[in-house]
Each structure stands twice: as structure tokens, then as C-alpha cells.
Amino acid sequence: MNFPRPPWDEATIRQYFSRPELAPGYSRLLGFEFVDVDTTAMTFECTFNPGPELCSPAGAIQGGFITAMLDDTMSLAAISALGFDGVVPTLEMKTSFLAPVMAGFVRAKGQVLKKGRKTFFTEGRLWDREGQLLAHATATCIHRPHDKVKAARARQARGENSRSSE
Template identity: 60%
Template sequence: MKFPKPPWDEATIRRFFTEVPNQLFYAEMLGFKFVDLDMDEHWFAATWEPDQRSVTPTGAVQGGLITAMLDDVMSLAAITVTGFDGVVPTLEMKTSFISPVWPGKVRARGQVIRKGKQFFFTEGWLWDGDDKLLAKASATCFHRSHSEVKRIKEERGL
């Protein structure tokens, strides 16, 4: 798939996540798979399948990796709202670990709770196969448009 110029419509975003292989090592390692999205309701859903490479000595998935999964779906919900126009780095994030996450398939959803001019307030949830809530998070993201990112890169000689 040719990388189209932003903003993308919902069909383009769906094609991107179903036709383009994972290009980020951590997403591949953690078993990221696109599930669904809704640009009108501002949410993005995925499954993850962490394996033995991601566990602590107790056998549970390491908390930073759980946080990464939630950060991803929350950020993807935010960038989906913009039509993938630019970037939405996370400024701050809080993760609550409710129950251990064991290796295997889990389901995650990120939701934009409030969108301002440049800031997004997001929430995310992670469930096991029995719909038991394992972790939840909230975050604040800052949107930079594609043109702003291009300008900043040029100013820095990148």
C-alpha cells in the first residue's frame, strides 16, 4: 500500500492496518493486531499477544509493556481522529494495574474522551479473553500536524 497523504478517511486507515505488516519491533514482539475503529466515536481497538519474552520472574507480563499496549491504542485513537495527520505524542500517562496480565491474547481499546485544539485526553482498557479488566490508563496527548512536523524537521536539518 502506498502511504497516502493525510488526512486519511476511515477506509484508508482500515486498509493500512489490515494490509501493511507491522513495522514497529515492539508491536510485532507484543503481537499487535488491528481489530476495529470508529472515527465518529473516537476509539481504536486491537488485540495483543505477549509471549514469554515479555514476562517478569513471576510469569506475568512486565508493567511497562502493558503500559506500552495501552499507550498505543490511546494514541491510535487520537491520531485516527486527525486522519493520521501528523503525530500525537503522549505528554503524561497514568496506568492502573488491576490484575496480572499473563502471556497470551488480550484485548485493548483506546478512546478519546475530550479533544481540544491541540490536546487530546484519552483513556484505555485491557481485558483478558473472559472480559476481565486487567489494566486501565489515562493520558494527555499533544497533536502536531503533518505540516508542523515537516517544518520542525526542516528547522532542525532532519
């Protein structure tokens, strides 16, 4: 697939996420499936279908995988708000586990609460099929535009310190 140049409009984002084979490996492992995006409201909705192989010995999905689902959803809300121009690495994140997450269907929604020039404050929620809130997270992420990401990768490939010219 030839990727369109950013910024992507909402229709392009929807088209991209309707192709599950394009999802990163970790998203496929978690059973990611796109539901909806609203670039004006800065929200991203999806479902996950984690399998029993992600469960702890107690029988619930291990907390790191739950955190990964919420991180994915919040990051996608932020990057969608930018039209996929760059990346938004998470700087810090807090996850609250409100009820056990069992293997199978869960719904997630990420939202940008505040968008600064470079920094985003995001929130994510995870529900079961009956609508019970299972987990909640907040995170701060930073925008790195495509041109800076490409320049850093080029410096890294040449063996230079990636921070030397930022």
C-alpha cells in the same frame, strides 16, 4: 506502499491496519493486531499477543510493556480521530494495574474522552480473553500536524534547535 495524503477516512485506516507488516517494530514485538476503528466515536480496538520473553520473574507481563500496549491503543484512537494528520505524542499517562497480565491474547480499546484544539484526553482498557479488566490508563496527548513534524525534522537535520521557531 505509497501512503495517502491525510486526512485518512475510516476505510483507509482499516486498509492500512490490515497490513501487519506496516506496524512499527514495538507493536510487532507486543503482538499487535487491528480489530476495529470508529472515527466518529473516536475509538480504536486491537489485540496484543505478548510472548513469555516480556514476562517479569514473577511470570506476568512486565508493567512497562502493559503501559506500552495501552499507550499505543490510546494514541491510535487520537490519531484516527484526526485522520492520521500528524502525530500525537503522549504528554502524561497514568496506568492502573488491576490484575496480572499473562503472556498470550489480550484485547485493548482506546478512546478519546475529550478533544481540544491541540490536546486530547484519552482512556485505554486491557482485557483478557474471558473479559476480565486487567489494566486501565488515562493519558493526555498533543497534536503535532505533519507540516510541523516535517519542519522540525528538517531543522534537526540542519543541526538547528528544533524549538527555535515553534
